[in-house]
Amino acid sequence: MRILGLLAALAALIALPFFTTGYIIYVANLLLTFTVLCLGMHIVIGEAGQFSLAQAAFYGIGIYTSGLAGNAFGWPFPLSILAAGLVAGLVGLGIGMIALRMRDIYLALATFAFGEAMQWVFLNWTSVTGGPNGLRIAPAGLFGFEIVTDKQAYPVVLALTVLMIGLTVVISRSRLGRAFRAVRESEIAALAMGVPVRTTKLAAFALSAFFAGVAGAMFAIFSTFIHPDSLGFQTTILVLTMAVVGGLGSIAGAVGGAVVFGLISELLRQAPSYQEIIYGLILIVFMMFAPRGLFAFAGENLRRLTRA
Amino acid sequence: MDFELILLFLQQGIASGLVVGSVYALLALAIVIIFKTSEVPNFAQGEMLMAAGYVALYLLVFRMVPAWAAIPMTVVVAFAAAALFRRVVLTQVARASGSPVNLVIATLGLSYVLKGLVRQTGFGDTPRSFPSLVSTESVMIGQASVTKLDLTILGTAVVVMAAFFWMFGYTKLGRAMRAVGMNPKAAQLVGVDLNRIHVIVWGLSGAISAVAALLIAPKLLMTADMGSVVTLGFAAAIIGGFASLPGAIVGGFIIGIVENLVGLFVSSRAIVVAPFLAIMLVLILRPQGLFGGRVMIKKV
Numbered sequence: 001m002r003i004l005g006l007l008a009a010l011a012a013l014i015a016l017p018f019f020t021t022g023y024i025i026y027v028a029n030l031l032l033t034f035t036v037l038c039l040g041m042h043i044v045i046g047e048a049g050q051f052s053l054a055q056a057a058f059y060g061i062g063i064y065t066s067g068l069a070g071n072a073f074g075w076p077f078p079l080s081i082l083a084a085g086l087v088a089g090l091v092g093l094g095i096g097m098i099a100l101r102m103r104d105i106y107l108a109l110a111t112f113a114f115g116e117a118m119q120w121v122f123l124n125w126t127s128v129t130g131g132p133n134g135l136r137i138a139p140a141g142l143f144g145f146e147i148v149t150d151k152q153a154y155p156v157v158l159a160l161t162v163l164m165i166g167l168t169v170v171i172s173r174s175r176l177g178r179a180f181r182a183v184r185e186s187e188i189a190a191l192a193m194g195v196p197v198r199t200t201k202l203a204a205f206a207l208s209a210f211f212a213g214v215a216g217a218m219f220a221i222f223s224t225f226i227h228p229d230s231l232g233f234q235t236t237i238l239v240l241t242m243a244v245v246g247g248l249g250s251i252a253g254a255v256g257g258a259v260v261f262g263l264i265s266e267l268l269r270q271a272p273s274y275q276e277i278i279y280g281l282i283l284i285v286f287m288m289f290a291p292r293g294l295f296a297f298a299g300e301n302l303r304r305l306t307r308a
Numbered sequence: 309m310d311f312e313l314i315l316l317f318l319q320q321g322i323a324s325g326l327v328v329g330s331v332y333a334l335l336a337l338a339i340v341i342i343f344k345t346s347e348v349p350n351f352a353q354g355e356m357l358m359a360a361g362y363v364a365l366y367l368l369v370f371r372m373v374p375a376w377a378a379i380p381m382t383v384v385v386a387f388a389a390a391a392l393f394r395r396v397v398l399t400q401v402a403r404a405s406g407s408p409v410n411l412v413i414a415t416l417g418l419s420y421v422l423k424g425l426v427r428q429t430g431f432g433d434t435p436r437s438f439p440s441l442v443s444t445e446s447v448m449i450g451q452a453s454v455t456k457l458d459l460t461i462l463g464t465a466v467v468v469m470a471a472f473f474w475m476f477g478y479t480k481l482g483r484a485m486r487a488v489g490m491n492p493k494a495a496q497l498v499g500v501d502l503n504r505i506h507v508i509v510w511g512l513s514g515a516i517s518a519v520a521a522l523l524i525a526p527k528l529l530m531t532a533d534m535g536s537v538v539t540l541g542f543a544a545a546i547i548g549g550f551a552s553l554p555g556a557i558v559g560g561f562i563i564g565i566v567e568n569l570v571g572l573f574v575s576s577r578a579i580v581v582a583p584f585l586a587i588m589l590v591l592i593l594r595p596q597g598l599f600g601g602r603v604m605i606k607k608v
Contacts, residue, residue, distance in 0.1 A: 049407070116581075117583075280418065
């Protein structure tokens with residue numbers, strides 16, 4: 001059943017460009033990008049129970065790395081995607097190594113401050129990022145073929161998303177994934193079982209940065225322009241809200257949350273002044289009444305209703 | 309740059325640094341008392357400050373309430389609102405899952421709700437200036453020029469800190485708070501009501517933020533984003549070791565002075581990255597903070 005459902009969803013996604021227009025495809029690209037960002041958040045918070053608040057900064061590093069690799073050196077896009085992921089992952093590794101030496105919570109605080117600092121860098125390193133004027137991203141290319149429209153980008157973005165979902169599943173089922181959850185549940189118990197706690201936390205954080213970097217490169221494939229304003233704390237909160245709505249700790253939740261809440265936030269664009277209140281209320285209300293997310297919450301209540 | 313100028317900049321930087329630093333110290337204190345008693349870094353602390361600032365602005369400017377009434381009213385409102393949030397929201401969050409990560413997410417939610425609400429009321433749409441309640445006449449200390457307002461800020465902050473330390477060190481309530489900070493279970497066993505302490509700590513933290521807001525608001529333009537000043541409070545708390553109250557105070561003054569010296573000697577544009585660099589430097593050189601002893605390993 002589950003496999004059939006997944007195949008049906010995939011078939012629908014592959015068929016999408018044949019039935020719809022440019023804007024829908026643009027939104028689909030954006031939602032898929034957010035799905036990968038959300039998977040990164042899922043790994044660090046949902047799986048390993050560590051707090052990273054710099055998802056937007058790593059996303060930005062990914063966008064600028066792949067954008068510049070394409071603009072300045074004309075790298076083929078598979079190479080710039082890999083570069084984006086690796087650069088973001090390595091920066092994450094560096095910060096994690098310093099921040100995870102003491103209290104867990106220092107990672108949250110250090111990444112919070114890092115996010116602010118990176119947005120400042122994006123705004124002020126004019127010679128590289130274009131600063132407040134933003135950066136025009138050259139079309140991604142491979143062997144002379146150029147991706148110009150959203151529709152041309154869509155298959156690449158979709159394939160990458162599927163690849164990253166697959167990677168998340170593999171990680172989650174591997175020894176490393178089990179170590180993540182052991183650390184989340186009890187560090188001391190994990191340590192007693194021989195799990196290297198610090199390395200595990202570091203791996204989770206660096207992987208989440210890698211995912212955010214890849215998401216950035218995905219954005220650079222279908223988008224032609226990036227401005228530092230969209231790489232602030234707001235975006236980190238958006239991704240966090242997606243993960244919370246879908247349910248922290250489940251891959252299906254991360255994907256579902258990104259899609260459902262991504263659509264909601266795209267609709268909320270019409271009413272930007274309510275955005276903050278709505279994001280905030282969602283975070284609070286979900287933490288109060290549905291800490292395991294929308295899908296688990298709905299499932300539990302359905303079961304209760306059918307039983308009654 | 310010749311020697312005289314360096315000397316002048318140093319004096320000015322330290323004088324102005326002590327003034328803003330005292331406000332960062334208050335913020336750090338507000339952050340640390342919550343963290344010490346519940347292991348939760350309150351990411352809404354900056355927005356609590358911002359919201360309290362707007363309450364004061366509303367009372368003073370739009371309602372013409374005299375300062376002697378408006379100031380205590382603001383502090384009381386901040387105390388009540390913060391205590392209410394702890395009592396109603398966080399109690400339920402803790403009941404629903406108990407994971408500290410969820411409590412932190414709820415505080416992030418609060419920060420966004422407060423920001424959005426202030427924007428909705430219409431006061432937060434344009435930058436506003438907060439009326440200065442004390443004259444901004446300048447006074448020379450050595451070669452540094454500070455205003456009477458600056459001296460009032462520093463003086464008030466020090467008095468509030470002293471009052472807090474007295475409460476924390478010498479009253480029954482303070483002892484209960486310290487007990488909860490050391491070992492919540494043991495505190496409960498000897499008859500401390502954990503819920504009551506948490507609610508009071510949040511209330512106090514809100515009240516301290518309100519005082520910080522009243523002090524810093526005349527020096528800043530008021531916007532719905534002014535809560536970002538909390539990054540400096542977090543940096544101050546980390547310098548102090550994050551669980552030490554005297555550390556938070558010293559950290560606040562250090563951050564204030566460093567910020568001003570960077571502004572004078574390097575560039576005022578570099579100030580934004582200063583908190584991140586400060587946090588990283590402390591974590592590299594002295595990860596336990598200046599005042600943090602060894603971090604104890606919890607037993608299962």
